[in-house]
Amino acid sequence: MLIVQKFGGTSVGDLERIESVAKRISKTVAKGHKVIAVVSAMSGETNKLVGYAEHFSDNPVREEMDMLLSSGERVSASLLSIALNEMGLKATSMTGRRAGIVTDSFHTKARIENIDPTSMQNAIDSGNIVVVAGFQGVSEDGLVTTLGRGGSDLSAVAIAGALKADLCEIYTDVDGIYTTDPRIEPDAKKIDKISYDEMLELASLGAKVLQTRSVEMAKKLNVNLVTRSSFSDAEGTLITKEEDIMEQALVSGIALDKNQARVSMRGVKDRPGIASDIFNALAKSNINVDMIIQTVGHDGETNLGFTVPKTEMSDAQAIVQTFIDNNEVQEAEYDSDICKVSVVGVGMKSHTGVAAKAFSTMADENINIMMISTSEIKVSMIIQEKYAELAVRSLHGVYELDK
């Protein structure tokens, strides 16, 4: 098999850990696999360099930031290659440029446009382990670029896609994706396999492990993604196509998002386009609206509610106030003490009653549901924040995720 193995900053955090990474790669090679390793900078290095730049400027030239920051991955990539060669393995390191990773020109947050895998393929074909400096590429005009937060994961997934690798393993300090946050529910179980779409809905459960961008790219490129720990040999979680998961669980996991706040507008003026005006105004201010609910009361009064991240609440409040000042909204209530609990599972597509069971579980626990939003594979509920853990634990038990 051709396996892409990505090691984050913690996994290559010091020389001993780089040594461990080299040993892990050598084990994979010993099993007969071909390996492309993608590495981040040693942990702390990128922050150190950012600090240097900020000494000179609050807003350093982005092209220069990329020149600066891309040096961190050169160091970890070359050191890992040196360690592998010292073990008697054939290894060669490559910058993003040499690996053929072409991006757009949005320096410090570039997007990968395409990958020319020729150099990597040639190196692999001549028996090399290829060590690629993650997080970086090169723009059409030949300047080095970086991919922003989580960039090394994107490098790994894109490389796996370009080379049609059998597997893309993302090594972190967590051993996989769990049915829910184990700090809330100690009986949470590690998930063996999960579909891309479920993973995207469970983003909050994998937030520390995988960025949404990486999962989306893996889905698009059909890359089998595994997240696992670089500190143990435990199998991780495979994120793959829905069709490739034989036994679909009814529910895969329970996600909790505490970073939610709710705006409830009462007496919204009954004119065409009023909702569009409100949400366009919010979008223009870069406010991320999540759930939206509109109700019409028996007196003909229209109510409109929506949720935003807690940090964007005051911005949203200012915009809603302009509609109140214009007499287009009668009044509004703001509530930050809420959270979103989501039940996620592709099994819902073919089984009825999953949502009903969620609602009755809330009723049994005397938890009031303020808003509901559903998709084919998800039921999300807004409830009071103080019930967050209770709701998660109850749902986790009801769907037998601890079994």
Add this chain to the structure above:
Amino acid sequence: MLIVQKFGGTSVGDLERIESVAKRISKTVAKGHKVIAVVSAMSGETNKLVGYAEHFSDNPVREEMDMLLSSGERVSASLLSIALNEMGLKATSMTGRRAGIVTDSFHTKARIENIDPTSMQNAIDSGNIVVVAGFQGVSEDGLVTTLGRGGSDLSAVAIAGALKADLCEIYTDVDGIYTTDPRIEPDAKKIDKISYDEMLELASLGAKVLQTRSVEMAKKLNVNLVTRSSFSDAEGTLITKEEDIMEQALVSGIALDKNQARVSMRGVKDRPGIASDIFNALAKSNINVDMIIQTVGHDGETNLGFTVPKTEMSDAQAIVQTFIDNNEVQEAEYDSDICKVSVVGVGMKSHTGVAAKAFSTMADENINIMMISTSEIKVSMIIQEKYAELAVRSLHGVYELDK
């Protein structure tokens, strides 16, 4: 004028010093000059990276060392460019690759083969200060290379040559070349102008400031080289063509080389090719033979003496022993307590008596001269090491270098 300014590791040793370098460049620009800055890695960085590599291997893969080490200059170059931009100046940093510096493939000690100055010229033409990462280039097959010790000086001189710059300033922590080592002769004076050839003969005086390779390249490319201090505004020493120096000093300086040892062979067999055999054997072992003297005694016995660096003495001894074992040399003496004192000056070409004055000065001080070697612009004498400082001071006075 177009000026190349090279700043070594000490000059960009920390963020405050990088700030000072930016200010110095801005002053040069304010005078109406165009500037290409060439920078080394922040002092200590290269050693740190070498230490990392040595953790893994006593003999790390050279290609990977270049990938590793070239990161240091990326950091200092981008930081300097950020600092310049923050001052409102237009600056752009370039790697060796982008600067068009093409080298051979001898990784970790590559030689510059040619420079394509297009990118630098375009950037200069559009009003940029160009900041080039020194010490590095790119091989024909696209891999990053480094130039070995003193490599950033070579980058600067080669760039100055390729762009036909008016001046190449090498900034260090010393303010120029002195008539002799000021620690030996406190009355030593800073030299204002000196020819390439004199500088090459005075290598030991400039050893901490300029490498021989850089002076040779400056001579070849006709680059006006200035060494000066990055910590003061004092004018430095200009190293240039002999024809461009109006008032030629009879003697420019007195150099001292304590790293010398002497081998004296007695009774060398009288057969054709014996000397060639001995010196070929030494050359094959990479022993740098400096002075050679052959004498034939009145009894027809041939004596052969030569000097080598002290550190190569024991290797030389082993080789000479093989000739003794073969009965081709009768016996040999080895002497490490010697030194070489040289009087250097282009004025010697047109004035007689310079050498004679050196010999009589030694005689006046009762210093025995063991070996003599002369060139058009130099008289070197091997004397006992204990007389080193006395000889230097006496010669410095006799040629009135303190005036």
